[in-house]
Amino acid sequence: MHQVLIRDLNLSLTAESGQCFRMHPDGKGGCQVIARGRLLRVESLPEDRYLFHCHAEEYVSIWENYFDTGTDYARFFSSVDPGDSFLTRAVTFARGLRILRQEPWETLISFIISQRKSIPAIRHAVACLSERFGVEKTEGDQVFHAFPSPSALAEQGPERLGACALGYRTSYVHRTAIAVASGKFSLEALAGAGDAEMLESLMTLPGVGRKVAACVMLFGYHRLNAFPVDVWIDRVLKREYSDTFPFNRYEGFAGVLQQCMFCYARSLGPSCGTD
DNA sequence: TGCCAGGCTTCAC
């Protein structure tokens, strides 16, 4: 057990923000998350304190980084143009949201699966792949499955992968797994690339277009300037900004604001509160 | 029952 003080952290909002699919709120401000081959429970305590159900060493070596506790999000939010009422409302709504530092591989496959799927459907597919093809582990008296490795997915036939409701994305997942498992595509080497090079490189993978690549950059490589445009953000950019969002003003962290707008827009519904 | 979902690929033009 390890107790820490973390300001500006909203675990349930982060868990349901659509950036991760194996993090579940406990309904009391805490959560349970499976990531980096481990299962962790976090309890919320009064006055911005959190009880991590792990040793202090594990907190320092893994979770401190995973929850991105070292980044000053208040600085991002306070830089928002006060005259931009939509963005001001979005960052107020999303206070406590963090961009998790997830593993590139899991993020890549999760967002290939995500295309034209709802968030609950993505969760089910990711859970199914993990349960069927991931290594079984235990944490205390709880059994869980790590996210499957590239080779574990590459060696499955498409019919076995497709049993997890991947639909037409099955061959994308399979072919991408083969590319990574064979070493033909190195996610490790990509970490040293510049943003433009990383985007182009990711888009060479099957099933990875501009939007999925941006998600992998933002959520898997913590490139905070990456700005995924999905159907929700596309509606926001058109309705609120007439397709002229001031990216230059938010250079270096536009992706954090994008995630705030995504959460806020979803809370309003498809009409973005215009009806 | 019908519509929509954190889109991508393919193929005309």
Add this chain to the structure above:
DNA sequence: GTGAAGCATGGC
């Protein structure tokens, strides 16, 4: 280079 069609399936 641009735009439209087609795609599998689950959730609401």
